[in-house]
Amino acid sequence: MSELVNIQSNCVTKPLQGKIRIPGDKSISHRSIIFGSIAEGVTRVSGFLNGEDCLATARAFRDMGVQIAETGPNQLEIQGVGMHGLRAPEQTMDVGNSGTSIRLLSGLLAGQNFSSSLSGDVSLNKRPMSRIINPLCLMGADIAGTETNTAPLTIAAGNKLTGIDYELPMASAQVKSAVLLAGMYASGSTSVTEPAVTRDHTERMLASFGYEIETAESTFTLNGGGRLLATEIDVPADISSAAFLMVAASIVPGSDVLLEHVGVNPTRTGVLDILKLMGADISLENPRLVGAEPVADIRVKSATLTGVDVPPALVPLAIDEFPVIFIAAACANGRTRLTEAGELRVKESDRLQVMSDGLNTCGIESKTTPDGIVIEGGKISGGRVNSSHDHRIAMAFAVAGLQSAEAITIEDCANVTTSFPGFVGLVNQLGFELESSTS
Numbered sequence: 001m002s003e004l005v006n007i008q009s010n011c012v013t014k015p016l017q018g019k020i021r022i023p024g025d026k027s028i029s030h031r032s033i034i035f036g037s038i039a040e041g042v043t044r045v046s047g048f049l050n051g052e053d054c055l056a057t058a059r060a061f062r063d064m065g066v067q068i069a070e071t072g073p074n075q076l077e078i079q080g081v082g083m084h085g086l087r088a089p090e091q092t093m094d095v096g097n098s099g100t101s102i103r104l105l106s107g108l109l110a111g112q113n114f115s116s117s118l119s120g121d122v123s124l125n126k127r128p129m130s131r132i133i134n135p136l137c138l139m140g141a142d143i144a145g146t147e148t149n150t151a152p153l154t155i156a157a158g159n160k161l162t163g164i165d166y167e168l169p170m171a172s173a174q175v176k177s178a179v180l181l182a183g184m185y186a187s188g189s190t191s192v193t194e195p196a197v198t199r200d201h202t203e204r205m206l207a208s209f210g211y212e213i214e215t216a217e218s219t220f221t222l223n224g225g226g227r228l229l230a231t232e233i234d235v236p237a238d239i240s241s242a243a244f245l246m247v248a249a250s251i252v253p254g255s256d257v258l259l260e261h262v263g264v265n266p267t268r269t270g271v272l273d274i275l276k277l278m279g280a281d282i283s284l285e286n287p288r289l290v291g292a293e294p295v296a297d298i299r300v301k302s303a304t305l306t307g308v309d310v311p312p313a314l315v316p317l318a319i320d321e322f323p324v325i326f327i328a329a330a331c332a333n334g335r336t337r338l339t340e341a342g343e344l345r346v347k348e349s350d351r352l353q354v355m356s357d358g359l360n361t362c363g364i365e366s367k368t369t370p371d372g373i374v375i376e377g378g379k380i381s382g383g384r385v386n387s388s389h390d391h392r393i394a395m396a397f398a399v400a401g402l403q404s405a406e407a408i409t410i411e412d413c414a415n416v417t418t419s420f421p422g423f424v425g426l427v428n429q430l431g432f433e434l435e436s437s438t439s
């Protein structure tokens, strides 16, 4: 990802139309590698997201001796090594931009009998790691980061872990999953209580691999010392990637787009609820259960959007989709207010500040608050913004360009491959007019 790629998003005059299957869910793809690797037997994965983040997780497990073969487009076969079969990696495992890789792997590595180190790119190495270091150290792990508790992280070998009852200080599925992964290697039981509902792919996938996990309201409990049995995983399309198309089809008059086989796990569908509150015309067709995950085809037609006060309960259920929800707000009539969303400041970029600055550059009035943003709907004028090392900022402004008076140029966009490989080609098929150039 060293080449600088810029995307120019040109205003479209024709409706967006067609049906597409967008790439696989990032969270589920990561977990398929993690659990498949430490299961007994061969796990087959279809619909795998070949994005940079998930490839970083695959690379880390290959570094630890797991054989992962590509058996077809987006298909993997993972030769599980069992709970205690991972080998010491020879060097620091570099997981690039991927917060999910570094946080979930830290939990898993805390329980191994070899030492390891994890690092990432400039964006990841600035993100807070005390949120996983603290609970894992409470369990007996020995993890050291930098003075400011950021990566690189070094995880010592062979520390005996003991189960804990942990109340998450923030709504984070990554922290919940890290503690549960460590709990599988701990003596006794480990439970995690979350302050608000967060994505539950870890809990669902543990059950699919036959590892018992108990759920009582907002508390998840498992016992250490169990085993995982290989399974088959069909990864649905990522609702977080689908969100870009949902907003795009909503704001371009006359559009009608069908997004096929999208994951609609209720812990992820906040974006549907928020866009519907704004007046979006979105319907779920053919809802079904695929393995452990609910899936549907999502039809989106253009609609007139109105600004809303985003209900705080929906924030963790739409946490990755806010950059493009802010674009919907920019195109809506009236004011949109978001509160209780301070977590957006510690994503791949400070998504409140970076989006607000970018919107202002493009002629939209917007102000941040300590934990949110206020956006006045208006006419997007166009301009030049930088992705700030953040794939979702890049794609959000590509959507903004659809309805701007002049083109929007987004600098430094190679990072879209983090979560949405093939973004430019795929969305152009629906009627976007994106041009990418390298410099």
Ligand code: S3P
Pocket: 026, 027, 028, 100, 171, 172, 173, 174, 175, 177, 199, 319, 320, 343
């Ligand atoms: C993820 C959890 C979320 C989300 C991230 C993926 C996961 O992070 O933003 O893109 O797969 O568990 P937090 O746990 O920091 O909210």
